[in-house]
Amino acid sequence: MYLNVNEAYSKFDSKLAKEEKNDCFVRSLAVASGSDYQTTHQFVKEEFGREDKKGTQGFAIYANMLRYEEKGLQIGNVKCDVKVLGKSRIKNQYKLKGEIILRQKTISSFIKDNPKGTYVVGVAGHALTIKDGEVFDWNANKFKPTRKVQSAYEIKSKKSEAQLSLF
Numbered sequence: 001m002y003l004n005v006n007e008a009y010s011k012f013d014s015k016l017a018k019e020e021k022n023d024c025f026v027r028s029l030a031v032a033s034g035s036d037y038q039t040t041h042q043f044v045k046e047e048f049g050r051e052d053k054k055g056t057q058g059f060a061i062y063a064n065m066l067r068y069e070e071k072g073l074q075i076g077n078v079k080c081d082v083k084v085l086g087k088s089r090i091k092n093q094y095k096l097k098g099e100i101i102l103r104q105k106t107i108s109s110f111i112k113d114n115p116k117g118t119y120v121v122g123v124a125g126h127a128l129t130i131k132d133g134e135v136f137d138w139n140a141n142k143f144k145p146t147r148k149v150q151s152a153y154e155i156k157s158k159k160s161e162a163q164l165s166l167f
Contacts, residue, residue: 008031008136009027009028009031009128009129009137009138010027010137010138012027012036012037014036014037014038016037016038016041017037017041020041020052021053022053022055023041024055024126024127024128025048025050025055025056025061025120025127026040026041026044026050026056027127027129027136028120028127028129028136029043029044029075029120029155030075031129031136032118032119032120032129032131032155033078033080033155033157034078035078039075039076040075043075043076044056047064048061048064055125058122058150058151061122061127061151062084065082065084065153066084068082069082069083069084072158073155078157079157079158080155080156080157080158081155081156081158082153082154082155083154083156084151084153085119085151085152085153085154087102089113089114089152090104090105090110090150090151091103091104091105092104092105092109104148104149104150105148106145106146106147106149107121107128107130107135107144107145107146107147107149108145108146110130110149110152111130111135114130115132115133116132116133117131117132117154117156118130118131118132118155118156118157119131119152119153120152120153120155121149121151121152122149122150122151122152123147123148123149123150124147124148124150126141128141
């Protein structure tokens with residue numbers, strides 16, 4: 001089984017995006033929030049302590065996402081709610097010889113269990129976005145549907161009050 005991969009993740013129209021390396025979390029957060037690459041890059045640098053051309057540390061992502069779960073996330077003018085998904089959402093439960101076993105979900109099983117919504121998903125040393133069952137990642141990763149989900153964060157765009165008052 002191959003994953004359907006949307007190439008928007010790899011095709012940001014930005015000189016910085018073309019020169020950057022180890023920026024999977026920046027790309028994932030930009031796609032999930034709907035923010036542009038430049039603004040998201042600067043935000044992750046300031047808020048998550050990311051250094052240019054170096055990846056964002058997993059513990060920094062987790063700690064900051066817990067904080068944004070409480071106060072909300074704002075990247076430039078884009079506001080989002082964040083929900084840190086717990087074990088029950090990123091692990092499958094099996095019964096083996098009478099004992100309950102928890103195993104990490106694969107990307108494929110995560111998509112089956114979460115067909116709607118937008119998620120920033122952490123796998124070993126990498127981050128990607130899943131939006132309504134579609135994977136936003138490097139095209140070469142479409143051959144890796146069994147990568148194990150280590151963390152996941154649901155991202156929901158907030159409608160601004162100005163937009164709501166128009167209707």
